[in-house]
Every structure is written in C-alpha cells, then in structure tokens.
Amino acid sequence: MYLDELTKDISKYLDKEVTLHGWIRNHRPQKTFGFIDFSDGTKNKHMQIVYDDKITDFDSIVKFNIGSTIEVVGTLVKSEGKGQDYEVKASKITLLGDATNEYPLQPKRHSYEYLRTIATLRPRSNVFQAVFRVRSVAAFAIHSYFQERGYVYVNTPLITANDGEGAGEMFQVTTLPIEKLNGKVDYSKDFFSKKASLTVTGQLEGETFAHAFSKIYTFGPTFRAENSHTPYHASEFWMIEPEIAFCDLDKLMDIEEDMLKYVISYVLDHCKDEMEFLDKFVEKGLIEKLTKVVNSKFTRVTHEEVINILQKADIKWEYEPKQGEDIAKEHEKYITEYFNGPVFIHTWPKDIKAFYMKQNADGKTVAAVDLEVPGSGELMGGSQREEDYGKLTRRIEELGMDVSSYDWYTDLRKYGTCVHSGFGMGFERLLLYITGMENIRDVIPYPRTPGNLEF
C-alpha cells in the first residue's frame, strides 16, 4: 500500500496490519530498538517505523543504510512520541534494495547548488519533494481553471518556421549532417525542406484557434537561446498562453486576476503539508503572502501613472524612470510595495511593445498589461490584440518586418476578425512565486541553461 492511500482514511487502518514499500529517509538504530524515517514519496509527511530487538534479523536491520528500499509489515498505531500522530510498529522489515554508504543524499541540509549536481536524486530530498509536488498540483490547477470554464486546450507546435514575436533568440532544429557541411547549406535537403527552429511562443497559433473556439489556452514548453545567466532565465521552460475572443483589456485583467487567485487557492488547499514545509524552511511568511494575494483586489494603473509615481519617489534609482520607456526590476519592486499588493500596469508606450498589440486612439500607446507581484516582479504579460487588418500590417511594415511571412496570421483579420486578448505566464515564474524558491533551476526537474545539459 502507498502512504497516500493509508493516510486518506487512516481510521480504517488503525490498529490493523499494513504492508508498506518505500525508502529509508533516515535511520536511528539504538541498542535494543530503532526508528526509521520512512517514505514512498506519495505524501510529504514521512511515516515513522518503530522496531525492537524481538524482530527477526534485528542485527541486520540496524545496519540498513539510508536510501535503501524496504518492505515493512507492521501495525499502524497512534504514536506516543512527538513529531507524528501515527507510527508503524514493525513485525517484519525486508531489504528490497540497498543503498551504498556513498549514497550522496544524506539526511542533512545540502545546498541547492550541490543538489543540482545530483539532479537524479534531489527529488528525494524534503525540499524537492515539496517543490515538485507543488509543480504538479499547480499544473493541474491551471488545467482545471480553464477546462471548468470551457476553454479548449491547444497544443501549439514546438518546431516552427516562424520567428514568433520577432524577438527571442531561437534554437535551430536540423537533421543536416552539420559535421560535414562546408559553407553551403541546402535547406531543401533538411528534414522539413526549410529552416526550422524551436518556438518562442504559441500565441500566434493560439489566436487562430481563439477565432474558432473563442476561449482557448496553451500550456506547453517554450525555448529561448539566450545567453542569460540569471536566476530567472532557463533555455527551456513551460508557458501558459490563453487567448480569448470577444474580450478586451479590462476583461483580460479580470481573467488574469481570477486565474491567479484560483491557482494559488488550489495549491494552498491541496498541498497543505508541502506549503507548511516551504513556509518553514524556504520563505518565512509564504502562506501569509499568498493568502493575502488571494484576498486582495489587484491595483490597475497606467504606465504613465507608474512613471509619475516613480519620479516622485524619494529614491536614488539606478535607472532613472522616464515616460515612454520600460521600467526596471527596482521599479517593479517599488510599485508593488507602494500599492501593497499585485499591480496591473496597463496602457504602455507603443514603441517598446510588440507589433500585434492593439493600438490605442492616442496613437502613442497600446492596450498592453503586465502583472507585477510583490517579491517576484512581472508574472504575466498580456494585451488586447490588434484586430484591424490595415493597422496590423502597417505596424509590421513600420517595424521593418516581412509582412508576407505573417499572412496566415494577418489573414485572421480578413476572415471574421474580432476583438480579442490574451496573456502569457511563465509557469516557472509562477512556481518561484508560489514555492518561495529563488532560482528557476530549482523548480525544473532537469533545467537547461547555457552550457548545462545533464541527464
């Protein structure tokens, strides 16, 4: 039996014999008895196994290594000790798989840097047991939110001939024998008979489906070939990109706020043990921070207002805030503290935002919105999309991009165009916010960053 089955209805098994399979997370053998800190990973809280010297093979059992796999037969009883409500009094403990003395994951506090070097084992550590279960539950919360509301989940392609927003640096995908090329590349001989890359966004394809189903979302991997060595950037990460027809910028902000609150509440409800652990050992006050967000009303201000606030602030900025320009990390931090909670910054200068955003009547701004959250900065970026064919194609030309390569996208505006909006949320950014972890490498099972491609 797995621990999650056992603990789901513990009264059913109390004072009864149970058989468990799992791993020794810690082991404190004494002269005439011993305690095993046992887990099969299905619950964050471990089960204490107690044995005494009347058990068969007592002399072998006391030598069982940490990390070993065991089968335990015993009686589930109320615990008289501190630290747990229940324990299993073992009548039989069998070694199923040894772990050598060199087992690299000993029960002590290891640095995250060290744990990254033993990436195949780190999910067995307490903190990563919590982090990766939260990752799993948060992913399901996102699916649940959109599915319950009638959104269609769309798997947009990862290998692409488009360059997405024309912004991100891309990985090339090829089957050409690159070790034998000599200055001449004939892409008609490549797998797709043309140059192929890994996508930086599924938005544009997502929009085509929003024009068919009204409410859609993507949730899949995305890639950036950027030589960034920060705690926030990975080369491979997961994105959520909803796209909604008949939805303007105001309604989009409603959806973003509602979704974020739903996902946080869901994780707090379904990962109680994990969140308590993270609150205790990773970010003090984490649960309070998240609960406050769920109960708050997000502020909505224009980019122009934000710059005014920043300029009036009695602070020596590293980057001077200026109208018409982007804001820096230090500004994001200040503004969430100023409003004491999440802040939607909307109505951005046209020139620093992407070509597909809805051009406002003032000729200077676009209907874009970034969501800034306390402690983590930008969590979502969205916009109303330009639904006017003429304005959209003129903007593409203005920016010196090739209109013809976007014809399948701009044509949406010729065949039943509509007001529509969407946003993107980096899943790992959300996880950093929810778990309190500080490095994106520590919320991804096998992170990919420049120069790092292990396992």
Added chain:
Amino acid sequence: MYLDELTKDISKYLDKEVTLHGWIRNHRPQKTFGFIDFSDGTKNKHMQIVYDDKITDFDSIVKFNIGSTIEVVGTLVKSEGKGQDYEVKASKITLLGDATNEYPLQPKRHSYEYLRTIATLRPRSNVFQAVFRVRSVAAFAIHSYFQERGYVYVNTPLITANDGEGAGEMFQVTTLPIEKLNGKVDYSKDFFSKKASLTVTGQLEGETFAHAFSKIYTFGPTFRAENSHTPYHASEFWMIEPEIAFCDLDKLMDIEEDMLKYVISYVLDHCKDEMEFLDKFVEKGLIEKLTKVVNSKFTRVTHEEVINILQKADIKWEYEPKQGEDIAKEHEKYITEYFNGPVFIHTWPKDIKAFYMKQNADGKTVAAVDLEVPGSGELMGGSQREEDYGKLTRRIEELGMDVSSYDWYTDLRKYGTCVHSGFGMGFERLLLYITGMENIRDVIPYPRTPGNLEF
C-alpha cells in the same frame, strides 16, 4: 455571453433578451426573413438566429457573408422549426468583422486534404470543432485520472544529450552558425557546450522521479526525425509516460486498462455532441465501439500464445508469424478480432525489445506488454523495468551501447532500487482511436511531418 454559458442553464435565459458574439457558419437569407447558423465555438451545436424584414438594416444583413463576425441582440425562444430546440429571434444584428467572398471555408463538405492546406481556418469547420475539443477534453481526462490517484506530473526535458532508447532518430538542436561551418564542428562552442537533440522519450528521467515519488506521469511533446510518410507517424507528437514504483507487470496492465476506460468514459460523458457528430459523419458505430471497450475485460496473452494462434489461423499472411519475432499490423488486427476486444500481449522475446526491460528467469523473454485495440493496433507499450544493476549493465554492454553514458540511470539500481514499471501512450494514437479519424495530421493542430512545416 458565450453559448456555453447560455446553454448551461438555458431556462434562465428563455424568453429573455440575450447578446451573443460569434461567427456566421451558414446564412440562408429569404425575401422577408433569414436564418443564420451561428456559433462562437464554445459549443458543438450551433444556435439558429432568425430575423425578419422589420429589423434595422435588413437589406445589409441579408448580404452578410459566411465567416463574418456579428453581434446579435435578441430573445431566446423555443424553436418551432426542426433541427434545434431553441433559437434567437434577433432584434439587432451588427457586423463586427467581415469575411470576404473568397473566404476559403464554405459550408460544404471539404476533403481533409484541402482542410490541411487552410490549417488556420480548419478548426472552424464542424469536424475539427469536434476533434479539437475532444483532444482538449481527453488531455484533461488523462491529467484528472493520474492526479486523482496521487501521481506527480513531471515535465521531463525536451532538449537532451541522451539518445533515449538508443532507437529513434533524433533532431539536432544547435545555435552554431551552420551556414558558416566548414567541416569542423566545435561543440564546446554550441549553446550547451555539447551536442544536443530533441528527446524521443521522457521515460528514463521519469524513472528517476518514480524512485522519489513512487507514482509519476509525464505528458508532453516528443520528437522523431524519421522519414515516415504514413497516416500514423508525425515528427512532433505528445506522449503520456507513467512510471510506477512497487508495481509489476500484472499491476501495470491493471493500470493501463483502468486508465483507458476512464479516459474514454470521460470523453463520452463530457463530449456528447462531439461524439455524436463523429459517430454520424466520421466513423459509424464509434460510440458503440468505445462503450464496448469500457465494459469489456481486456484479454491477456503471451507473445508465444499469440504466435501459436496466428500460425493456426487459416489465413495467407503477408508476413509469416514466427516465434521470437515481432508481429505485423495484419497480426495485430487479427488478434483483436480473434479476442473481440482489446488484447494485452505480454512476455516478449528479449531480442526484439529494449535494453531496460525486466529479464525473465527463462533467459529468453522480458516482462514487456503491448496493448492492441480493435481498429487501431498498438495503443500502449510498457514493461517492468530491470531493477538489477548487474543484469541491466550487462544487457547494455551486450547491445554494444556505452554503459558510461547511462550511469545516472543505472545508478538508480545502486541507490535503493525497486521493482517498477511504466508504459508509454502516444496521445495522437489515442485520439485517432477515440475520434475515428484516420490520419494523425487530422488530430494535431499544426502537424509536422517530413517536408511539412507550415504556420
């Protein structure tokens, strides 16, 4: 309001004024009135909009093109016509976005081949409205099945330095300037400082997490750079790969059977309109076929028994069935017909299966299992994994593979090894089976196959 909100509680809106936004799927204007077949894509069934010549701009409305976007204000009433229970008597219809006369998706039966050429528009057609909603709901059913049972969802990496099973052909991923290379490739200058590829499976990484959480599943994209031009092969597709500790082959078959029945039942329950449409227009008897599977007990036979049955059959085979060898499409078909339902073929000849499969005591077979379903052939492939370090590494050596490059994987057998099993299911194969579609290109939003990389 979207149609799914309206129809969720239709009595609430009956005889009341409603405002809808969506597209004209068909239009039958008459002299003094007209009918619009209207949809916003949130429901498979369209809404009939009725208007007469008392409406403002009647003369313009009758000219509205198919594919155009409109806003409809009107009263929801019971319909006296055939084909629908309700309709909207319009008091106002406003054109939001025109579709030109050349709109490529006219309301007639187009071939799937033609629809593939207008891939950005085909999700608006009736059949793809059904297919892609089923895809979305089936994906959620899979997540629900595993999450309800305590499995941890793991996002295994897509960019990898491993060659997976040592089998599939892989795409190379690079940021090297391949147009400027001349016979020498210095991988230390590539993005990851080594040769990188797109993964063919997340299984091996999945196993590392099964040793931490016991029950895990992956659900993500996978790639094959194979030059296959069949209706069953795509270069980019989604796979589900569960991996379960303390689970042997028998229990694995239980899980596979249980999951498949759950997912099919879920889709039949949640996509009634879509499945009725597919049953009527795509595969006659589809719902009956699937209902039968849900209510059947899957047969379990060994590979050896299957070959015996095939050899006894009074059939002239294209490929003669032989002990110790693989079975062909024609054999799969025969065997599911023979047993009149899904069949688990287990205990396969070692030499035709992958290195990581559990070696049986006979020295000749491995604990592998393929699930064959009527009409579609192989749907899942799984096995108990070899948990013995010596046997596993010897097998890798026997096959002439490089043991050292798998050390992170084989080491799992040194650090608390355990009996464990897993399977892989191609999501699109499942969708072909559930929707009755026959070409994998028609269940993927933007399919990638050799020479095809559009949109």
